[in-house]
Amino acid sequence: MKFSAILIASLVSTVSAFTVSTSTSVGIKSALHAEAEAESEPIDYSMKAVDSDLDYDAFDPLSGDRPALVRNNNDGVWVPQRARPRRNRKSAHMRSMVRENIVTPANFIYPLFIHEEDYNTPIASMPGCERHSLPNMLKEVGEAFDVGVKSFVLFPMVPEHLKTNLAAEAYNPDGIVHRAIRMIKEKYPESIVCTDVALDPYSNQGHDGVVEDGQILNDVTINQLCKQAVSQARAGADVVAPSDMMDGRVGAIRDALDSEGFTNVSILSYTAKYASAYYGPFRDALDSHPGFGDKKTYQQDPSNGREALIEAALDAAEGADMLMVKPGMPYLDIIRLLKDNTNLPVAAYHVSGEYAMIKAACEKGWLEEKDVVLETLTCFKRAGADIILTYYAKQAAQWLAEDGIY
Template sequence: MVTQSPDSSDPLTPMPNNPQRPRRLRRTATHRRMVRETVLTVDDLIYPLFVMEGEGQKEEIPSMPGCYRFSLDTLLEEIHELSRLGIGSIALFPKIPAHQKDNEGTESYNPNGLIPRTIRAIKQQYPHLLLITDVALDPYSSQGHDGIVRDGNILNDETVAVLVKQALTQAEAGADWVAPSDMMDGRVGAIRQALDAEGWINVAILAYSAKYASAYYGPFRDALNSSPQFGDKKTYQMDAANGREALKEVALDIGEGADLVMVKPALAYLDIIHRIKQKTQLLVTAYNVSGEYAMIKAAAQQGWIDEKNVVLESLTSMKRAGADLIVTYFAKSAAGWLSVAD
């Protein structure tokens, strides 16, 4: 009988009389920090903020405990606190009054509208804050859809023309990154071409490239009062069952000039984050969405889980999967927790 001697060149082959004890490197907190493969930092986090008209207003969102709609003055106070915590980037989302909504989303490119005014005020007071703005029609649409509606259908090219106007308005106001979240075909290329033609060559595009038609978005739509007035968004957002299609969408957006790509949601799509990261050198962003936030908050309020540890574990899992940046409603809390040594 021929016996095969251990292959010393194969690190997975145990050597005789040399038992493997991985616990040696887990003995203390210092050991664990020294050998940690994935490190989450505050620089990885983008904080989404909701802004509304008015003064002195700060309304908690019932389905998102700890998150608020801010009027501009209270929003600036909140950003001061975020700066103190080291959060360097925010993503802005507007709650638009019903009387300003229409099917064409015309308020989305009003240069004196809520978002352009907010951008200018933030940049005047916090010029070094990295400011990301949402490009989509649903907050401005009387139909609650991301595009113009005709005969029950969401129009693509007509919507893209409006999105271009919206992106230009935001760039002119001072946005650093514009983030088209609508999932219309061809919008990244159209926005890039328009930005460059108008001289906004340094405004980056964070493309919501793999945005799924997810049930996890409910609390966000409550926050902005932007739920669809009919049907759903499955004709333009991606089918939750598809993985290869995400690679196709990412490739298209990169080809059209995206500077960063996004996967949304995050926790149920860690495999998609990983697959995309293997295929591109661009930064990959994950959106830890409102439903994911609400579930953790609800369980924590019941005492069923340890909120801090579950949040940090969840965010770390997104980075481990391949996310370079994470948009999360937990950013403010996580920044405080990360400042305390393990």
């Protein structure tokens, strides 16, 4: 009982004290406010109100030991912080002046699908992309040229009756790719025409190499790739791009080109081409899905990063002029890895699956297409890509022109 009485008395005392304190505080504030009104003088917000003992030179803006807010004459409060990164973001021109990475149409390679028909065919899984007839391909090249895109890579849809296991159509001098090269170089001689060096569009097996007993034959395939690359160079290709991922193919292609006098034809190697799930729409476009199994015995495992360094070292030693990472966005770390470990230009392929995802989200109204595309392309540059293969090349160049980027 005695303890209870003491506790009750203590609580009563505390409540009383709190009431008095609150009343006093309110009274003081009211009095100060009334006094200020009576004197008709503004409250002093100048720097004179700052504690003169505050050591600004010793203040570390990155530490947790921050002085309290103080007041000044501008907006009422001031944090004593000298480093303010927002100053470099305060206007569009300021942001442009300090921008670290800038995307321009000169960075783009524009992939074009071509077929033997005399009309264009939309690709359902890649809205906005088409298989072009050769005359329409030339028109598309011209439109891209007008907005600053000067580099192109050709991918053919080959009729079924021309597909064989040895893929001999790949080096037919009158094949669709060879005719397309000649058309572009005749009309736009200053263009850069790149060609895909791989057998899958021409294979009745749908694989990047010659097949025997369910196996992809590495060295036999390279023999065919060398024939393909040399034939493309003869047609006028500026760059050949082996995408097959056979071991040793870059060195063999380099030797084959040099022995035929094509020492100035460049090799853009698909150095780190992963066995990715993002290629589906591309295979729809060319009707080149594997006839059996998958491509995991020759394309890289998506789980592996350091393996790309092995491929890069081999390609560089074998004479590659540029190194590519494919796909792009899911492999920004690999782009940076190659950029930090080679002096060769690095390319990123913004692949069909990435393109299709953006298109689908934008068609639903979930994303703003222009903003997300330009951000994506900038991310490639920031990660270290010097070259970007993208189906958005022409459209992105138009957007950049509208924004006055180039």
